[in-house]
Amino acid sequence: MSLAGHLSEYSLAEIFHFVQDGNKTGVLSIEPDIGASKFIKDPHYISFQSGRIMSVANGSGLGNRGLLKMMSQRKWLSSEQVSTLETQVSLLTQPLGTYLKSRNAVNTEQLSLLFNSQVVATACKLFEIHRGQFSFNPKAPLAYAEMTGLSLTAQEVALLGLRMLKNWDGLATKLPDPESGLQRFSTNLGGLRLDTPELQVWKLSLGEMPISKIALSLGLDVDKVQQIGFRLSSIGLVHEVSVEPAQPPVNKMMDVPKPVCVDGGNAAVPVSASFLSNLMGFLKKKG
Amino acid sequence: MEIMNLVVTGTVGAGKTTFIRSVSEIEVVDTDRKATDDVANLKQNTTVSMDFGTLQFGDEMALHIYGTPGQTRFDFMWEILIERAHAYVLLIAAHRPSEFHHARRIMNFMNRQANIPMIIGLTHSDCEGAWSSEDIALALGYQEITQQPPIVLVDANDGESVAIALVALVQHYMEITAKAEVAV
Numbered sequence: 185m186s187l188a189g190h191l192s193e194y195s196l197a198e199i200f201h202f203v204q205d206g207n208k209t210g211v212l213s214i215e216p217d218i219g220a221s222k223f224i225k226d227p228h229y230i231s232f233q234s235g236r237i238m239s240v241a242n243g244s245g246l247g248n249r250g251l252l253k254m255m256s257q258r259k260w261l262s263s264e265q266v267s268t269l270e271t272q273v274s275l276l277t278q279p280l281g282t283y284l285k286s287r288n289a290v291n292t293e294q295l296s297l298l299f300n301s302q303v304v305a306t307a308c309k310l311f312e313i314h315r316g317q318f319s320f321n322p323k324a325p326l327a328y329a330e331m332t333g334l335s336l337t338a339q340e341v342a343l344l345g346l347r348m349l350k351n352w353d354g355l356a357t358k359l360p361d362p363e364s365g366l367q368r369f370s371t372n373l374g375g376l377r378l379d380t381p382e383l384q385v386w387k388l389s390l391g392e393m394p395i396s397k398i399a400l401s402l403g404l405d406v407d408k409v410q411q412i413g414f415r416l417s418s419i420g421l422v423h424e425v426s427v428e429p430a431q432p433p434v435n436k437m438m439d440v441p442k443p444v445c446v447d448g449g450n451a452a453v454p455v456s457a458s459f460l461s462n463l464m465g466f467l468k469k470k471g
Numbered sequence: 472m473e474i475m476n477l478v479v480t481g482t483v484g485a486g487k488t489t490f491i492r493s494v495s496e497i498e499v500v501d502t503d504r505k506a507t508d509d510v511a512n513l514k515q516n517t518t519v520s521m522d523f524g525t526l527q528f529g530d531e532m533a534l535h536i537y538g539t540p541g542q543t544r545f546d547f548m549w550e551i552l553i554e555r556a557h558a559y560v561l562l563i564a565a566h567r568p569s570e571f572h573h574a575r576r577i578m579n580f581m582n583r584q585a586n587i588p589m590i591i592g593l594t595h596s597d598c599e600g601a602w603s604s605e606d607i608a609l610a611l612g613y614q615e616i617t618q619q620p621p622i623v624l625v626d627a628n629d630g631e632s633v634a635i636a637l638v639a640l641v642q643h644y645m646e647i648t649a650k651a652e653v654a655v
Contacts, residue, residue, distance in 0.1 A: 187606045193569040194610075202609040358572075423612060425579055455475045455557065459532055460645055463475065466528035467641065470494070470634035 188319035191216075195358060196311050197346055197418030199318055200338035204235035205420065211324035216316040223309050230307070231327050237341050238279070239330040240306045249273065251280055251330050254298055260290055273329035281332030299334040304344060311345035314354025339376065339419045346415045347379070352407075359410040360395060365427040366413050367391035369420065376421070385412045389422040472531050476555050477640065479522075480539040480577055481562030482570040486594045486627030487538040488522050490562060494633045495524025495536065521548060534637075539577075553581055558588040558644040560636060562627070563607060566598035571610040578611060588647040590640045592625040 187202065196214070203212060212230040224242075231238045241250050252269055255261045261269070261284075269280075276283060281295045352359070360366065366389035378386060381404060388398045399409040416422045455463075479487045522538035537552045553559070559581060563574045581589070591611070593604055602610070604622045613619035623639045626632040 186600075187602060188600065189568040193572075198610075202606060205609050205614045206605065420612070420614070423579065424576070425583060454648055455473060459473050459475065460641060462529055462532055463534060463641055464638060464645075466526070467634045467638045471631050471638055 186319060186321075188317070191220075191314055191316045191318055194318070195355060195418060196313070196318075197342040197415070199320075200237075200342045201418060201420050203232050203320060204338035207235045208320065208322060209233050209235075209326075210320055210322035211327070212318065212320045214310055214313065214316060214318055216313045220315040221309075221313045224313055228306070228310060229327070230310075231331065232338065233326065233335065236335040236337055237303055237307065238335050239327055239332070240303050240310075241327055241330045242306070249329060251298065251302065251332065254302065255284075255290065255294075258294075260294055265289065276328040278328060279331030279333035280329050281334070285333065295332045295334055299332045302330075302332070303334075303336065304341065307341045308345040308348045311342075311349050312351060312354070342419050343376065343378075343415065346411075346418065352411055355414065358414060359407075360413040360417065360424040362396040362399075362406050362410065363394045363427065364424045365389075365391045365394055366398070366416070366422040367425045368416075368422045373421070376419070378416075381408070382412050382416060385409055386416055386421060389413075389416070391425045392427065394427050472533060474533050474535055475557050475641075476535045476537065477637070478537050478539060478552050478556040478559035478581075479562060480549070480559055480581060481592075482564065482567070482573050482577070484567070485562035485564045485570070485574075486625075487562055489627040490560075490592070490594075490625070490633050490636075491522045491524040491536050491538050493627060493630045494526065494637065496527060497525050521552070549580070550584060553584045553587075556585065556587055558590075558640050560590050560592045560640050562592045562594055562625070564598075565593045565596040565601040565604075565607060567595070568600075568602055568610070571602075571607060575611050588620075588640070588644045590621045590623060590636070590643050591619075592623055592636050594625055594627050596624045 187199075191214070199212065202208075209232055212232065213227060214230070215227045216224050226242045229241045231241075239251070243250070249270060252261070252266055252273070256263070256266045273280060281290065281298065284290045285292065285295060349355075366385070368386055368389040373386070381402070384402050385398060388401070393401075395409050395413055396406055399406040402409070413422065413424070417424060479490050481487050521540060522536075524536045526534040526536070528534070537556070539549050539552060561574060561578055561581070564570060578589075591607075593607065595601060596604075604624070608616070608619050608622065611619075621639050621643050623636050625636040
């Protein structure tokens, strides 16, 4: 059984959320459909360790030497060092960045720059892909050669990625309905830093006010609040709820068949212990 | 007559009708009607459907099982059912991840309408592309295993499997009501 499907069904932010909540370790493959993105054409492989994003690699697979290439391009490593490392990276038992730092070949600031370029910037672009396949392989070997040793929670990367997303067309059908409410899961943010509009929406996410009214009260466009709602929902801070149950007009309700068999029993009257005992015995015989 | 009402809800194609048919002692009552556009607010010729089955296991004891329509637009029909229900089972086809969002919406709606015990029944878990119960729980928003309701694998076509799922639901009902009595 695998965590796999289409990006049209689950957004990348939601997949990140599953992986983080499941505290999963493994590699998430993202394969965009042809023409799905202007910027991302190749499959991308995102390595997770206990729900944290360790690296993002692209191209033909995990055998890439993307991180070495980035350091070489920046002339942080000599061509001799790169050649030597290329023969050794498959033997690594720790992230390449950590290994090089322990040998004073790179410093913390350089690793931060690499991580931002390799993980944050690339992952943010991946949020533009709405058509393609995803699959999570918990048995895939960790790509130490692509890791700086730094990491971010999937939630943090999703929040950054969705904030930077310019084109929301691909997510239009996933946005919460303007007449739905938002209900927050907790009264604290668990250390996440929200920007001002996000914080305002989160504070009003009490499951009572529809998004259209939240937008009105905050002086924001409805679509902006929908996007914020999606963002907060994707990272597990709120969920969409119906504020009012959908009721048909009274005259139309008369036309709808009432369930004729709803005539006995009532949840307000708990069933007796002897009833339950008899029922369990009866069902167990059937099972 | 002492009656326990159970509701079987879930996404379209998860096997609600089959689930009830597999265990009901009577021919399942099906209230198919054509809905009007105004009521459905959707396409024409949409059918409203509510299934009903029963299990009589004593002179004065019966289990009534109701199936909700597959579409959320009939929320008022659902309210009628859920307000009298003692517990419910949410059926989800494990091989259709595209339906998990809808399943979550159903669950949120049901839980807002009535605070009653529920379990999750996973059908088609042996099909290609089926997600594991752990991943489906995550997709439904359960981050901690301790917070999630019981999850059972069920073959809606198999009466024995459905009976086992009902045992799990009734068992869960008993545990929840026992806890509530202790709390009082």
